[in-house]
Amino acid sequence: MQHIIDRFISYVTIDTQSDSTSNATPSTSKQWNLAKKLVEELKEVGMENVTIDENAYIMATLPSNIEKQVPTIGFISHFDTSPDFTATNVKPQIVRNYNGEDILLNKEKGIVLSPSYFDDLLLYEGQTLITTDGTTLLGADDKAGVTEIVTAMEYLINHPEIKHGKIRVGFTPDEEIGRGAHKFDVAEFGADWAYTMDGSQIGELEYENFNAAEAKITIQGKSVHPGYAKGKMVNAILIAHEFISLLPTEEVPQKTTGREGFFHVHHIHGEIESTTLELIIRDHDRKLFEKRKSDLQAIASKLNTLYSDCLSLEINDQYYNMKEKVEPVLHIVELAKEAMLSVGIAPIIKPIRGGTDGSQLSYMGLPCPNIFAGGHNFHGKYEYVPVESMQKAIEVIVKICELNATKNS
Incomplete structure (x- = not known):
């Protein structure tokens, strides 16, 4: 040995x-x-x-x-x-x-x-x-x-x-x-x-093995003096937080096993003006995998409606x-x-x-x-x-x- x-x-x-x-x-x-x-x-x-x-x-x-x-x-x-x-x-x-x-x-x-x-x-x-x-x-x-x-x-x-x-x-x-x-x-x-x-x-x-994809969400905000921000400031950090809050809370790595899929938020970088959120998507089932990607698109569309198209979403498949x-x-x-x-x-x-x-x-x-x-x-x-x-x-x-x-x- x-x-x-x-x-x-x-x-x-x-x-x-x-x-x-x-x-x-x-x-x-x-x-x-x-x-x-x-x-x-x-x-x-x-x-x-x-x-x-x-x-x-x-x-x-x-x-x-x-x-x-x-x-x-x-x-x-x-x-x-x-x-x-x-x-x-x-x-x-x-x-x-x-x-x-x-x-x-x-x-x-x-x-x-x-x-x-x-x-x-x-x-x-x-x-x-x-x-x-x-x-x-x-x-x-x-x-x-x-x-x-x-x-x-x-x-x-x-x-x-x-x-x-x-x-x-x-x-x-x-x-x-x-x-x-x-x-x-x-x-x-x-x-x-x-x-x-x-x-x-x-x-x-x-x-x-998992079907796998990576997603990158880029959020553009508007920074205004907080004392005069009402109706003007768009805080990209908080929108990123809202995006995360709309993900299913039980479908994360630490709460799943076997063939259960998940969303995993692994990086966030940002300021009020601009914040980037990175996550990975995993699922053994191909149909559920495609649905997860659609769910992210739906969240992005919802937030873009609320915040005047401040957000862009890029999804790239990694392997199957x-x-x-x-x-x-x-x-x-x-x-x-x-x-x-x-x-x-x-x-x-x-x-x-x-x-x-x-x-x-x-x-x-x-x-x-x-x-x-x-x-x-x-x-x-x-x-x-x-x-x-x-x-x-x-x-x-x-x-x-x-x-x-x-x-x-």
């Missing part, structure tokens, strides 16, 4: 946060630091046709070691980390033989990772955990997935007795800002289907539910399920309350379910990953490759 730990730490200590305000690809130049390292590492472990394009998309091949033609499968992860919390100077901490009690992440700041709040920790008593030091995120999303793919390919290369067909791997930038698949060359990748290693808890196997594209080839989910069972893992098949590169890739012609990478509490200081979960993910990748060869030969 030390080999896994060392590889993972070498990745997470490189800052690769993406930036949604940038129009470049990758959105931050520092993502190149890990991208270039991965290219060299893939070559070192023995992968062939290792390429990186001008946008930092990495692809590599493990050639088939059987004579019969079988489907080419792929494994994909992203190497950027979320801009939601700092990833500068990540200092991973290793907790061996976890005892089920509170973990002191940072004594100076009094930051504790506690099973009394994060009860999933109790699933991993006796295991080795990698945590943050309480001041940064960890980056298991999705450097755990990158670690697992590289290590699985290395294992297959070192164990030629395990038969497999042609395997393609791909690593992408900017997934955390919704652009990970935007410039992914599906034709060049050349796989019949793929799996993203980007889930959370051990056992997760997902082929449903991959279920529509995966269900016709459901055998690829069954293959992953069989692989998990073969290595002693109970599959947890459930909808993703989010999105992955796989959701977009599925609509680009590459069906792409999502498999666990093992981490928990992504995008914040309480993030952690059990090393044993990463080990099991590696075993699942290897077994999928093996089953694909034996079942189709």
Whole structure:
């Protein structure tokens, strides 16, 4: 397991946060630091046709070691980390033989990772955990997935007795800002289907995700001296507040679960003269998703009637539910399920309350379910990953490759 730990730490200590305000690809130049390292590492472990394009998309091949033609499968992860919390100077901490009690992440700041709040920790008593030091995120999303793919390919290369067909791997930038698949060359990748290693808890196997859109509301007000403002002032901040108040109060992330959709207000910037409100729209059901967008249009129309067309609304779709594209080839989910069972893992098949590169890739012609990478509490200081979960993910990748060869030969 030390080999896994060392590889993972070498990745997470490189800052690769993406930036949604940038129009470049990758959105931050520092993502190149890990991208270039991965290219060299893939070559070192023995992968062939290792390429990186001008946008930092990495692809590599493990050639088939059987004579019969079988489907080419792929494994994909992203190497950027979320801009939601700092990833500068990540200092991973290793907790061996976890005892089920509170973990002191940072004594100076009094930051504790506690099973009394994060009860999933109790699933991993006796295991080795990698945590943050309480001041940064960890980056298991999705450097755990990158670690697992590289290590699985290395294992297959070192164990030629395990038969497999042609395997393609791909690593992408900017997934955390919704652009990970935007410039992914599906034709060049050349796989019949793929799996993203980007889930959370051990056992997760997902082929449903949210339909997703982002909305930007811009409100123009009029600033007048408050002592003489009657009938003249238009306070853009208060109109933004009114817009939020017209959203359904129960349909927010903290009050929904499963396949329940939501509106999520995540940014507001403003003054009396001008205020911008940003939110995201999520729903697994396509009809409900479209209705949510219509509901926002209706709120905008209502406020424009009340306040003389002071408001503009821009809605952009981000990705769609991959279920529509995966269900016709459901055998690829069954293959992953069989692989998990073969290595002693109970599959947890459930909808993703989010999105992955796989959701977009599925609509680009590459069906792409999502498999666990093992981490928990992504995008914040309480993030952690059990090393044993990463080990099991590696075993699942290897077994999928093996089953694909034996079942189709």
